[in-house]
Amino acid sequence: MRSELPTLSLNLVRGAFMELYLTPKPGLVDLNDSGSHRDLTLHRMETSLKIVSAYLAEVADSLARGEELAAQVRLGVAAEAAMLQRAGTNCHKGYIFLSGLLLCAGSQVARRDEGELSAAVGRLAKRFFDRPHPQPTNGSRIRNSSEAQGVMGEALAGFPSLFGAALPAFRHEIARGGNRGTAVYAMLGRLMATVEDSTSLHRCGREGLATVREDGRKLELLVLQRGDFLGFLAERNEAYISRNLTMGGVADLLALSFAWLAHTGELDLAAS
Numbered sequence: 001m002r003s004e005l006p007t008l009s010l011n012l013v014r015g016a017f018m019e020l021y022l023t024p025k026p027g028l029v030d031l032n033d034s035g036s037h038r039d040l041t042l043h044r045m046e047t048s049l050k051i052v053s054a055y056l057a058e059v060a061d062s063l064a065r066g067e068e069l070a071a072q073v074r075l076g077v078a079a080e081a082a083m084l085q086r087a088g089t090n091c092h093k094g095y096i097f098l099s100g101l102l103l104c105a106g107s108q109v110a111r112r113d114e115g116e117l118s119a120a121v122g123r124l125a126k127r128f129f130d131r132p133h134p135q136p137t138n139g140s141r142i143r144n145s146s147e148a149q150g151v152m153g154e155a156l157a158g159f160p161s162l163f164g165a166a167l168p169a170f171r172h173e174i175a176r177g178g179n180r181g182t183a184v185y186a187m188l189g190r191l192m193a194t195v196e197d198s199t200s201l202h203r204c205g206r207e208g209l210a211t212v213r214e215d216g217r218k219l220e221l222l223v224l225q226r227g228d229f230l231g232f233l234a235e236r237n238e239a240y241i242s243r244n245l246t247m248g249g250v251a252d253l254l255a256l257s258f259a260w261l262a263h264t265g266e267l268d269l270a271a272s
């Protein structure tokens with residue numbers, strides 16, 4: 001897939017914008033409000049995405065030069081620091097990692113094969129997490145208490161939430177006669193129902209994660225039955241704000257899913 005990496009890096013930026021603008025999304029920043037993120041605004045997240053965009057172009061260049069994983073990790077660390085300094089937020093910390101890892105994995109597989117790509121993600125993640133890491137982070141605290149493996153578990157397993165949950169949910173909804181509008185929410189529902197989101201756990205403990213999962217299952221059912229799923233999500237947004245609940249991991253994985261579907265052409269096909 002080496003020749004596709006510059007295009008993939010652009011699609012990874014596109015995916016993050018699509019995630020940001022998808023409205024409503026309970027607890028998350030969207031076009032209506034900042035959800036449970038009092039420190040964030042739409043504008044601040046857009047500023048952060050400029051940094052993500054420059055970073056992904058640099059990672060693609062670094063891979064084209066044949067540089068080692070250590071070089072791409074340095075770019076990720078620098079992008080995290082730039083985001084904090086220039087946008088005053090860590091809102092795309094997870095996405096900097098996930099999107100960078102997918103690009104790196106793309107450089108290791110000969111063709112666009114999701115099984116091979118997933119295996120390459122897992123191998124790279126093993127090398128990445130074999131090195132010492134900054135501690136403590138919210139995610140490491142959750143990992144140490146054995147509540148969930150968060151982003152680390154997701155990466156080591158080769159992005160099961162992308163390849164085994166979100167993409168099949170989108171494709172199944174299209175195959176049964178749905179459209180891009182319904183398939184996107186089927187995908188969000190599946191992610192909410194399945195992701196081990198360490199940000200939900202960090203903010204609201206096990207009960208918070210259980211709420212997100214239950215809402216994901218309800219969303220999937222509403223999409224299936226063509227109920228008022230947008231009304232449901234708007235109502236849940238108010239409930240999440242009242243509890244300070246959010247789902248940053250789900251947001252990042254949704255962005256990654258948008259990006260991959262844009263890259264394969266399925267997103268545009270589903271809109272036609």
Ligand SMILES: CC(C)(COP(=O)(O)OP(=O)(O)OC[C@H]1O[C@@H](n2cnc3c(N)ncnc32)[C@H](O[C@H]2O[C@H](COP(=O)(O)OP(=O)(O)OP(=O)(O)O)[C@@H](O)[C@H]2O)[C@@H]1O)[C@@H](O)C(=O)NCCC(=O)NCCS
Nearest residue numbers: 076090091093094097100137138139150151196198248249
């Ligand atoms: C390896 C690192 C990414 C560090 O990971 P770690 O787990 O140690 O640290 P976290 O601080 O928890 O960051 C991980 C972020 O990943 C997202 N996430 C959570 N669960 C999952 C999941 N199951 N699957 C995938 N992704 C997941 C999540 O990101 C989103 O939430 C962020 C906001 O969360 P938080 O910081 O906790 O913020 P608040 O709730 O506001 O907390 P407080 O202010 O109250 O404290 C937001 O960023 C979303 O994107 C997790 O936050 C990394 O440190 C690393 O090494 N990076 C540099 C290397 C790199 O990126 N290289 C790339 C090239 S390979």
Ligand SMILES: Nc1ncnc2[nH]cnc12
Nearest residue numbers: 020028029091248251252
């Ligand atoms: N839309 C969003 N709101 C809050 N945090 C996020 N992290 C990634 N996307 C996000």
